[in-house]
Amino acid sequence: MYLILGCGDVGFTLAKKLREKGEAIRIIEKNPQKVSQLTELGFDTAEGDFTKPETLRDSGIERAEVVLIMASNSEVTERGLGAINQVKLDLGIDPIIIARSTDTLEITDMKEYGAAEVVASSEVLADFTHQKFQEFRERIKERQLRKVLERIEGKMAIILQDNPDPDSISSGLALSIYASAFGVGSDMVYGGQIGHQQNRALVNALNLNLRGAKEVDLENYDAYALVDVSTRGNCALPEKIKPNIIIDHHSVVSEEIEADHKNIVKVGATATLLANYLRYGGIEYDESLATALAFGILTDTLNFTRNASHLDFITFEQLLPLISEDLLKELQSPPVSADTLEVIRKAIRSSRVKGGYLISNVGEVKDHDAITQAADYLLRREGALTTLIYGIEGEKIYVSGRTKDVRLHIGKLMKDIYSKIGSAGGHPTAGGATIPLDAFDETKENMQALRGAMDRAIGRKFWETVGALKSER
Ligand SMILES: [Mn+2]
DSSP states (O other): OEEEEOOHHHHHHHHHHHHHTTTTEEEEOOOOHHHHHHTTTOOEEEEETTTTTTHHHHTGGOOSSSEEOOOOOOOOOOHHHHEEEEEEEHHOOEEEEEEEOOGGGGGGHHTTTTTTTEEEHHHOOOHHHHHHHHHHHHHHHHHHHHHHTTOOOEEEEEBBBBOOOOHHHHHHHHHHHHHTTTTTOOOEEEESSSSSSHHHHHHHHHTTOOEEETTTTTTSEEEEESSSSSSSGGHHHHHHHHOOOEEOOOOOOOOSSSOSEEEESSSHHHHHHHHHHHHTTOOOOOOOHHHHHHHHHHHHHTTTTSSHHHHHHHHHHHHHHGOOHHHHHHHHHHOOOOOHHHHHHHHHHEEEEEEEEEHHHEOSSSOOOHHHHHHHTTSSTTTTTTEEEEEEEEEEEEEEEOOOOOOOHHHHHHHHHTTTTSSSEOOSSSSEEEEGGGGGGGGGGGGGHHHHHIIIIIIIIHHHHHHHHHHHO
């Protein structure tokens, strides 16, 4: 039971909320008029002065798990705490005591006097205003974006980061829907590739018509927006063009490019920002976009374990009732194609492990994304800390590296090893290389010889560089 001592505005609001939640409550109030009002409203109320131990005893305080002192006067609160302390000793009880204070300076005193938690109204008000301020900011940004869009005539290119991920793709779609609500049509354009199966699944599920930067004449649009990217190095924005809009999130705010509307903030995902534009713009959207935005937030924050901010949490909470759980599940673990399974089978069969380094040559494949997936999958093998899978698609060899070894930066390592014969690079935990078949003397006509040459120049070379071959001897 919750025992509420003193039922002014704050106590009454609290009592209502607790009752809504189905909690058992009892109120002690001094003012007889208020007592009869509360009783009329169905609250279990006792009349009395809670600064007197006998009142507390008579009110059944021994059944209270929590006692809330909600008086507005600190002196009364302190006398209340004194009375509770006395009763606690007499009855051998130990409820959780929460006190209200008007002055933050009193908090320490009240805690020493037995309050487990002291709620200072000034602090609550400041916190609330601060929180609201963050929301105001999003509201202001939304109005600014609207004004910028109203000035745009013609078609806008929404440029995603190169090799766009779910955050980028869902944010791009959200901006295109937002823009079309204000009369601006757009194309979503990306550089690089939509490689990972998860990204392709998202594109398919949303039935998106994404344009590769090479397919379109990027100079020919009337307006430009950068989404989930704010540096020229990582997107297809043409050299001289100043974009109209930049919406991005990053730990370091980029000053590189100017724009009429620039919103770069330290939040976990760009999808968070776009969900707020849609919200404050009053724009309705379907459950597939809501699901995509939620998925974007989840992937970019690694399920709220990386760079997630307060705004990410509340935005996700607001999206939740709109999303399709089935679609979210499907996006999180997209079905694996028969071809991909076949490549994984080959990768398992021809894998060899030395000193925790697994290498595997899968030969010819239809789609090199399967090589990436095999590298991911085989990292789960016991004893493998690093995987390196390679195979041929068309006239190129694709190499995919993955590691959970914290001492290794696999992207750098692959760059060191393979950039002489192809292009290579990546992150600490994931790297890739593309090597033209021309780099080898052997051709596909003699597959066995070509595979042997690949093993020497790619697999063995990797083992040699990390020292796995020496350690075997
Ligand atoms: Mn992002």
